[in-house]
Amino acid sequence: MPIRVTALTEADVPGAVRAIQVAFADDPYNNWVFDKANFSTQRNAVSLAIRCRWGMRNGIFHVAKEEGSDQVLGVACWLKPQTAGKPQSWADWLEDWRLWLNQVSMNLFYGRGGLIVNRYYIWKEAQAKVQSSVWTDPRGYYFLNIMVVVPEAQGKGVGRQLMKAVTGQADAEGMNCYLESSRDRPNMQIYGRFGFRFAKELECDDEGTAIKLFAMVREPNASPRDN
Numbered sequence: 755m756p757i758r759v760t761a762l763t764e765a766d767v768p769g770a771v772r773a774i775q776v777a778f779a780d781d782p783y784n785n786w787v788f789d790k791a792n793f794s795t796q797r798n799a800v801s802l803a804i805r806c807r808w809g810m811r812n813g814i815f816h817v818a819k820e821e822g823s824d825q826v827l828g829v830a831c832w833l834k835p836q837t838a839g840k841p842q843s844w845a846d847w848l849e850d851w852r853l854w855l856n857q858v859s860m861n862l863f864y865g866r867g868g869l870i871v872n873r874y875y876i877w878k879e880a881q882a883k884v885q886s887s888v889w890t891d892p893r894g895y896y897f898l899n900i901m902v903v904v905p906e907a908q909g910k911g912v913g914r915q916l917m918k919a920v921t922g923q924a925d926a927e928g929m930n931c932y933l934e935s936s937r938d939r940p941n942m943q944i945y946g947r948f949g950f951r952f953a954k955e956l957e958c959d960d961e962g963t964a965i966k967l968f969a970m971v972r973e974p975n976a977s978p979r980d981n
């Protein structure tokens with residue numbers, strides 16, 4: 755199927771939110787960080803829409819659609835490389851506050867929607883630890899923050915096209931890429947096809963209820979590999 759990869763627009767936000775919710779419905783990280791008995795799909799949709807709009811302004815947020823269709827088949831959200839030690843700009847600082855205020859308003863209106871808050875912070879801590887040891891390039895990394903393809907379109911090359919839109923740019927600039935996969939199989943194999951290598955495990959342990967995430971790095975022009 756001929757696929758178009760374009761920048762996320764406001765009109766795409768509901769489709770992007772749906773794609774993320776459907777593709778992550780049984781994701782190991784989601785199952786750990788949310789109390790399923792109290793999970794609110796509506797609150798989660800509002801939270802993802804806030805994240806999409808933040809990504810539209812601050813990151814690289816792409817959607818994949820079949821030629822001639824408006825249905826979002828896949829989504830990729832990347833954070834741009836941050837030079838180590840470079841102070842945050844005022845614009846970025848304001849954007850962080852805007853994101854925080856939007857999230858606080860959402861929590862006041864919808865509650866936590868099943869989010870197990872201490873687990874979110876356990877993950878952030880594990881992430882910071884792994885990134886500080888894996889991110890050795892002071893020029894920073896293109897960080898693949900979200901990547902999904904809806905189940906009915908998986909395995910048909912949509913993910914490859916979404917991935918190429920940014921790895922191609924990273925290759926041209928000689929920059930590294932980074933991601934955290936919430937599954938070892940099959941995702942580490944899939945990301946290996948795009949040149950990512952396994953770097954380190956993120957251990958997230960909430961008093962014995964634990965999950966592992968898998969940090970992966972891709973050097974510029976990396977060849978496909980087995981992980």
Ligand SMILES: CC(C)(COP(=O)(O)OP(=O)(O)OC[C@H]1O[C@@H](n2cnc3c(N)ncnc32)[C@H](O)[C@@H]1OP(=O)(O)O)[C@@H](O)C(=O)NCCC(=O)NCCS
Binds near residue numbers: 907909
């Ligand atoms: C991971 C994901 C984004 C990949 O997108 P996709 O469109 O299914 O991937 P593609 O069809 O472009 O395949 C990419 C490569 O992986 C290979 N591949 C696809 N599925 C595979 C599988 N189950 N096992 C091993 N390899 C696989 C393909 O052969 C292809 O390699 P090639 O181009 O060298 O032949 C998608 O499967 C997905 O959304 N999964 C559920 C949500 C998720 O886990 N997201 C990532 C969170 S970390």
